[in-house]
Structure formats: structure tokens, C-alpha cells
Amino acid sequence: MKKIVVIGVIFAAVLAGAYSLSEFIARQIYPQSASSQFQLGSPFSLVAHTGKTITEQAFEGTPSAVFFGFTHCPEVCPTTMNDLTLLRDRLRVAGGDLNIFFITVDPERDTVAALKDYIPYFGGGITGITGTPDAVHELARKWGVFWQKNNVTEQGYNIDHTATVFLLDKNGQFKGTIDFHESEEIAYKKLERLADLDKQS
Amino acid sequence: MGFVSDTKMRVIAVLGLSFGLFLPALTSIASAQTCNLHLAKAEIRATAPNAPVTGGYLHIQNNSKKAQRLVSVQADFAQHTELHEMKHEEGIMKMAPLEKGIEIPAGATVQLKPGGLHIMFMKLTAQLKPTQMHKVKLVFDNCGEMRADFMVVTKPASGHSHKHNH
Ligand SMILES: [Cu+2]
Numbered sequence: 001m002k003k004i005v006v007i008g009v010i011f012a013a014v015l016a017g018a019y020s021l022s023e024f025i026a027r028q029i030y031p032q033s034a035s036s037q038f039q040l041g042s043p044f045s046l047v048a049h050t051g052k053t054i055t056e057q058a059f060e061g062t063p064s065a066v067f068f069g070f071t072h073c074p075e076v077c078p079t080t081m082n083d084l085t086l087l088r089d090r091l092r093v094a095g096g097d098l099n100i101f102f103i104t105v106d107p108e109r110d111t112v113a114a115l116k117d118y119i120p121y122f123g124g125g126i127t128g129i130t131g132t133p134d135a136v137h138e139l140a141r142k143w144g145v146f147w148q149k150n151n152v153t154e155q156g157y158n159i160d161h162t163a164t165v166f167l168l169d170k171n172g173q174f175k176g177t178i179d180f181h182e183s184e185e186i187a188y189k190k191l192e193r194l195a196d197l198d199k200q201s
Numbered sequence: 202m203g204f205v206s207d208t209k210m211r212v213i214a215v216l217g218l219s220f221g222l223f224l225p226a227l228t229s230i231a232s233a234q235t236c237n238l239h240l241a242k243a244e245i246r247a248t249a250p251n252a253p254v255t256g257g258y259l260h261i262q263n264n265s266k267k268a269q270r271l272v273s274v275q276a277d278f279a280q281h282t283e284l285h286e287m288k289h290e291e292g293i294m295k296m297a298p299l300e301k302g303i304e305i306p307a308g309a310t311v312q313l314k315p316g317g318l319h320i321m322f323m324k325l326t327a328q329l330k331p332t333q334m335h336k337v338k339l340v341f342d343n344c345g346e347m348r349a350d351f352m353v354v355t356k357p358a359s360g361h362s363h364k365h366n367h
Contacts, residue, residue: 075319179292
């Protein structure tokens, strides 16, 4: 009888462990799948690439596309910035609009000065956001964004990070995402909907 | 130059120096031919001012009967260069260095392209602007060194959408 109780306790412990491990893994791997449990659009106070303070109010008035990246990023970040500006230009021709935000996941290296060089290169209408590492990382956590330093050498380091674009409507409400591999047409449809262009005509 | 005082010595020195410079040139030409590597679509992504890193891409076709390995890359616009692989997994972009380089099997073509294998140019010393051409040195384990002209472009070809016949 004692044996059965012991086995039962062990089984329960293993079950609980496995459950919390799967929860942990799910949170690491699928940050955007449970967006409702994250606090997207929650208040923050950080610094824009212009040096001015920026808060969650920046997401109001015009729909927003928000990307988390870093300037030591060889590919996804410049590609996403270029793609978003092209889509935004198309949207403007059709009568819509979009504000683009680039929030760094590398606040140690991405100072205001670094962002001031980087952001305007991709054209107007993009706002870079940085701040103290604590404040920036808190925001990334609230948005369910994954970031992790790797390949740390004397040459520097890389950061693996969520490459998803977050979409907010003009009230700053989270509406969806654009995945890195989505086609331009699907991405544009989403931005059209976000700008309420699909309801006109 | 006190130690090369007479004409005879000077002639010997010049000959020796020329031969010393000529020999490596000869061997690199010879190795490139015996190696039968064909390089194509060499591109570098344009950078923002003071951007510290960028990616380089190309197709390497190995027409020989022997596997070749790209082990290192050097360019005068980057103080440090690595070979990397990028992977997009569950929404997360991951990048890792390839310590052993990139193998091009006999008869195969390996594409370094956005979203996958790439040359990681680090500690850039100059901004890379579209249409610029840059010489890049590629070092292979058996073949030795090859040089390729890389073109700077805003959006390097992904290799997905177009099929090229050679
Ligand atoms: Cu890389």
C-alpha cells in the first residue's frame, strides 16, 4: 500500500514537472501565440531615436507596425524595415497610413546615437525606440518577445530574437502579426484591414 | 641600401624578389583551374551609416570531383568576417557561426542566400552603398584563395523566386 502511495506521489511530481516544463517551452517558443496573456500596449516610458521621451501614446491616432530588432542585425532587421516602408508607401497611395516602430532588443549597444544613424536610413515615418536595458527588456517581456544573446566572442555578440511584426490599430489595440515569411500580398491585406481601407469603396 | 652595393647583387635581388612575388600568383591561377569552382551572384547587403555588420551572399558551383570547403573570407571593408547560418524557427530568427566553414560537395552548387548560409561581415570600416563593387577574398581548404567581385545591393536576391540556368 505504501509503495502505491510513493509511486503515486512520484508520478504526480513528474506530471507536474512535465507540465510546467511544457508551459515554459511554449512561452519561449510561441511568444506571440498567447498574445492575450501579454500586455501589449501597456504603459511605458522610453527614448526615441530623436532623443525625446516616447510613451504608449505614440501608438495612437494612426495604425502601427512594431518590430523588435537591433542594429547589429545583418538581415532580418534591414529587410523588415525596407519591406514595411514599401508597404506603407503603397498604403498611403491607397489613402491609408502606417507608423513604423523599431524597438531595440540590444539597448546596451543601441544608444540614441546609434539609432539616429540607423533609423532615418530606411526613410521617414520610422521611430526607433531604446532606453535603459531594464525598461526595454520589461517592454519586450510584456509583448512576449523572445531575445537571447549568442555567439559571444571578443568580436561582439549576436541576438536571436522574435522576427514577428506586431500590428496595432489606431487606438493602440493589438490586432495581429505579420510573420517574417509571409508574402507581400498577405502582409498588405493585413495592413489594409488595419487602416480600415477594406471597409471603404 | 648599403648591402646591395654593386649592380650584380642588385640584379640578383630584383630577380629573387620578382620570382618570390610571381610564384604565389602562378599557384593560385593553377589551383583555381584545377579546382573548377564557379562563383556567381555575389552580393552584399547595403548598410545604414555606421552600421556595424552586414551579410554577403553568392552561389558556389563545384565542378570538380572533390568536395571543397569555404573556410574563411576576407574583405578590406570589414575588420572581422565569419561564416554563419541563419534559421527561422517558430517566429524566432537564430544565427550561428559555422566553425568548420561551408562544404560544397563534388558536382554540387551551394547557395549562400538571405535566410540561410551567409558571409557575416563584421566591424565594418565603411558604409556600403548600392552599386558599389568590392573585391572579397574567399579561402577554400584545397583550392586556396579565390577573389570575387561583390556588388552592393539594397535587397539581395533570395534565390527563391528566380531560377537561373547556366
Ligand atoms: Cu550572421
